[in-house]
Amino acid sequence: MPRFPKNESEVTTLAESMIAGYTDHAADFPSMTTSAVNDLSAVLDTYRTERQAQTNARAQAKMATETKTTKLDTLVEKMRNDLKLSEVDVADDPAKLGLIGWGPRQNPQPIEAPSQPNNLYPVFEGQGILGLAWDSSVSGGMVRNYVVERREQPAGGGEFGNWAIVGSSINNELNLTNQPRSVQMEYRVKAVNTGGDSTPSNTAAVVL
DSSP states (O other): OOOOOOSHHHHHHHHHHHHHHHHHTGGGOTTSOHHHHHHHHHHHHHHHHHHHHHHHHHHHHHHHHHHHHHHHHHHHHHHHHHHHHHHHHTTTOGGGGGGGTOOOOOOOOOOOOBOOOEEEEEEEEOSSOEEEEEEOOOSBSOOOEEEEEEEEOOTTSOOOOOOEEEEEESSSEEEEOSOOSSSEEEEEEEEEETTEEOOOOOOEEEEO
8 A cells, every 4th residue: 555645746746646647537536526626636726826935935035134134244344344443533541432332342252152043944955956044143152154964854753863964154055965865854054153053943854
């Protein structure tokens, strides 16, 4: 007895085969009337519409994040330059930097690990290729880079594999190649700096 698929692409492939088979061999499946087949087709179309809407929303969110990051980088650079000039202006009385919400340079403090990156999701999937994206850390220490980890997710129960680093990126996205195929893998991302690693992000389960 075949097992019902769990992967989205396999589910849709089976649905398409069922619709085609019921349509071409109606006499062999009298329970599947034209109305019943049309209902199945309508449900499949609804799923496809929602899947496309999700893909579009993710693309828009990615573009908005990139735009926000660029604007923030510009703001940070401008502020840093202005503060350097202000430090020169009041070099004889550094306490005056408090008037602009700043302050005299302090002794170095221990570096804090970055906060947890969030919203890890697959951007695209291909033949052994996986594109991942996530929301950047928003607090804690400055991120040096992000590391992506992977482990095997056992089918039908059993113990998970060990997490292993499979890639690194200074941005909030990464394309992975030579990934296992026909095996359910679980991915997560962590932000890293000299203060340590962040809490891991959410996990994304993928079968290529």
